[in-house]
Amino acid sequence: MGLNFEFVTATQIVFGTGTVKKVRQMLEGMGRNILLVTGEKRERAKPLAESLLSGEFEVNYFSVGTEPSAGIISEGVKMARETGCDVVVGLGGGSVIDSxxxxxxxxxxxxxxxxxxxxxxxxxxxxEKPLPFIAIPTTAGTGAEVTKNAVIHSPEHRVKVSLRSPLMFPDVAVVDPELTVSMPPEITATTGMDALTHLLETFVSNQANPFIDTFCREGMHRVAASLKKAFENGTDLKAREDMSFASMLGGMSLANVKLGAVHGFAGPMGGMFPVPHGAVCATLLPAVMEVNLRAVTQQNQQQTLAKYNEVAQILTGNPEAGATDGIQWAREMVQFLNIPALSAFGLSAADFPVLVEKAKKASSMKGNPVELNDKYLLEILEKSV
Structure with a gap:
């Protein structure tokens, strides 16, 4: 009986507008030969690279233009070894940070x-302990800067899986909301819904605990207040700050508590179809909430029911809201953000059996608040295409 939990995250978190300017100072004592991992457009990292070069660091660029795959990771490892890199800095979205x-x-x-x-x-x-690593996100969704896993796409297996270890937490997470201002609306939408899904799924997870719940509540409040604002006006720095904070809290939560059926499907689906991870999460979330609510009601899981009611109250801002109001809020948010149904990415009923079988084996599915049978899993997909 009583509280019983563990918590781990990045060794150091530096949060705030302009904090990216402190990276050069942070690197002192970590290493001198840097592998700077960026997105396809290296110019976004130019100010950071120039500040490092002025500090007599050696900088080796490695660009990641797609989701991480075995080939990309192997190429990066080879480059780091051949150039003698002794520290890694990742500046970019979730794919860059994971790579x-x-x-x-x-x-x-x-x-x-x-x-x-x-x-x-x-x-x-x-x-062996990884090389020293500083993570600098330029999107607000994955929370990868504070997690212990890297999501890898395997085209030959048509699935996304994780490289995971408690040794993989970044040494420093530098979360500068100003870096997210340039995100276009569609990326703001999908990454924002990814952050919300992390917070919501860990909040109702069968592994949830009161410590992580505090992160989830705070994060959901900030998403509810600021996702629409960030989508409509990307230069709204307060909204960007809220979303960066919510994303980080979601990452801290999922690193310590398993997720649920949304992410159980997301891994296989992202491996089989060219659909952004955040779009998968957004599209599946209302259906998963609906099916989970029905299942926990049937099983009379009062604690989980109370949590779904609380989710609704946080998202709607209505203290009298019930769980179904939260589901409706999620549906309306997906519509507001113009996120298309999964059929837009080529998914059809013919794919459902394979997706269900793969999802049942996914690590995230083990955190779902209730075990879902094939009928429930198929219903989720039917409601999301």
Whole structure:
């Protein structure tokens, strides 16, 4: 009986507008030969790179233009080893941060990526400590700057899986909301819904605890207050700050509590179709909430029912709201953000059986508040296409 939980996150978090300017100082003592992992457009990292070069650091660029794959990670590891890099900095969205995190982890460790991957690999534990790593997100959704895993796309297996280790938390997470101002509305929408899904799923997870719940409540309040504002006006720095904070809180939550059915489907779906992860989360979330609510009601899980009611009250701002109001809020938000149904990305009923089987094996599904049978899982997909 009583409270019983563990909590881990990045060793240091530096949050606030303009904090990216402190990175050069942070790197002192970490290393001098930097692998700077960026998105396809390197110019976004130019101010940071110039500040590092003026500090007599050596900077080696590695660009990630797509989602991380075994090939991309192997290429990055090879470059880091050949150039003698002793520290990794990732500046970009979730794909960039995950790539940088995986490269930093694998450089000191022997073997191939598949030796360490979950589900499709051997799932071996990392034995050597990763290279020092600083994560600097330029989007507000994944929370990857404070998590211990890197999501890897395997085209041959048509699935996304994780490289995961408690050793993989970034040494420093630098969260500068100003870096997210340039995000276009569609990316603001999908990443914002990803952040909300992290917060909501961990809040109702069967592994939830009161400590993580405090993060989830705060994060959901900020999403409810600011996602629409950030979508409509990308230069609204207060809204961007709220979304960056919510994203970080979501990452801290999912690093310590398993997610649920939305992310159970998201891994296989993202591997099978060219659909942004945040769009998957947004489209599935209302249906998962609806099906979960019915299932927990049937099982009389009063504590989870109370949490779904609280979610509704936070999202709607109405202290009298019930769980169904929260589902309606989610549906209306997806519509407001112009996020298309999954059929727009090529998903059809013919794909449902494979997706259900893959989802049941996903790590995230183990955190769903109630076990869902095939009928429920199929219903979720039917409501989301």
């Amino acid at each position: 940088a995190k995986a490269i930093a982890a694998l450089v000191p460790n022997k073997g191939e990526l598949l030796d360490y991957l979950e589900v499709i690999g051997k799932g071996q534990k990392l034995l």
